[in-house]
Amino acid sequence: MSTIPKRSFDTLIIGAGGGGLRAALQLSQADARVAVVSKVFPTRSHTVAAQGGVNAALANVVPDNWHWHMFDTVKGSDYLGDQDAIEYMCRAAPRVVYELEHFGVPFSRLDTGRIYQRAFGGQSRNFGGEQAARTCAAADRTGHAILHSLYQQNIRAKTHFFDEYFAIDLIKDQDGYFLGALAIEIASGEPILIEAKTTLIATGGAGQLFRTNTNALVNTGDGMAMALRAGMPLQDMEFFQFHPTGIAGKGMLITEGVRGEGGYLLNADGERFMERYAPNAKDLASRDVVSRAIATEVREGRGVGPNKDHVLLKLDHLGADIVKKRLPGIRDTVMTFLHIDPAETPIPVFPTAHYTMGGIPTDRFGQVVIPEQQGAEEPVPGLYSVGECACVSVHGANRLGGNSLLDILVFGRAAANHIIDHLSEQRYHRPIPEGATDVAMQRLTRWNRQGKGESVPGLRRELAKVMEDHCSVFRNEEVLQQGKDKMLEIRARIRDAYIDDHSKVFNTARIEAMELENLVEIGVATVTSALARTESRGAHSRIDYPERDDAKWMRHSLFSLDGDKMDYKPVRIKPLTVDSFPPKKRTY
Known part of the structure; x- marks a missing residue:
């Protein structure tokens, strides 16, 4: 350990997307010494790809209320979301959006000068029967606008960035306290130990599990896999969202904002088929409902x-002016990849892997929690997580569009505030024990072995095909069991994988090999959790168990790496009051 360079900070944040940057800004403004480690330049993080907007009950377009936002989120989650966390998020939403405005996010505007809000899927109608318009948008580049503004504010606040560094594994002591992480500088290939009093994981999702997806190539579940290897369970991994409108055969995202602006879906007969599946909400039903409807239309010919x-x-039918003003990014994407103008020609779409609803279990303060006896949860000392890699759980079995950006902002801010309190009591770094980095270094040096065997790119292609074929929109026991067997086989075969490049400088082959290791563990967690849940709920649709089973399955799943063990914990439903929403049949 003495040969590894070491840097010390108050807080280490792994991941420079919206969640990581929002937390970093809060901490830096409180004069904490913050290090942000990112394997890409921060403004290349996947938050930049979010298009449609961020939800908040501002009521700038039609009457709205945070209670309606909360109800829509609970209902959208198919009643698997924890209602205390959902209430916290929905109540905080307006303040968080106004903060973004003050950070410099260039929201689209109404003629009155207020922030423009569009309708999105799963948003209820108010007492006047009007569709809620809750999604605050910066054209169709909202994530891009938010990420750049947060990065600029962090530069102003003097946050320290380790750009293009890859976090290998978390470091902890014998008492279970997390002390930072071992990382590698991609440019030089040299390891570095980043010591911190608190560590926050904000590495995003794992969409690269699937062959056709909307995710950046960097979304390989690194933070979730690090937590698994450190002994943490992963929660609700069976719930992976398929966005209903990806470009067919390619996967690029076509934002829900297209339907929010008045776009609609057609089958081969020219029929607006969503009227059969969701007679009230139609094309703006929740994402799992629309994805299943599209898949059913295709399956039935x-x-x-x-x-x-x-x-x-x-x-x-919206007109070229609306398309160019409200959906310029979508128009550019479609013209680039399909060579058609969506203002003149309909877009071919099909569901594509989009969002990880599960992740590292946390409370609403961003603290990573593990189950203890009698159903209680114990915070893990010094470890936090926010964003898509975390599971609060505000999304439950299905996330509403516009709530992902809200999630990272609300809980990034909340985690930072909790860390600030923690740092006021934790003045000094705990000593790093001898040999604390040995396991992480072994994971790194394992790829220095020379020989011939399995190909890393080949295994990654095989993994993505297995997940797409065996754990997609519709599932059953036979297909899931085959998928699990194949994933376990890939996990065994990766031990015999080798890379050809053994240089140090910009050795991307080694980074991709460690990303594959992460993806394999997340894939096993996903398919194992899906096989165990014998019901249909939200994005988890079992053909052999078509009904939701609240008596047995109103609980969160927990997958642990030790023996691929499954455990469970109850969903938190508020006591029966005006602010609670007991489970009922979910219709749109």
């Missing part, structure tokens, strides 16, 4: 195209 393998998203 009403798909469009020579292979009848997609449906159409029509927005040409």
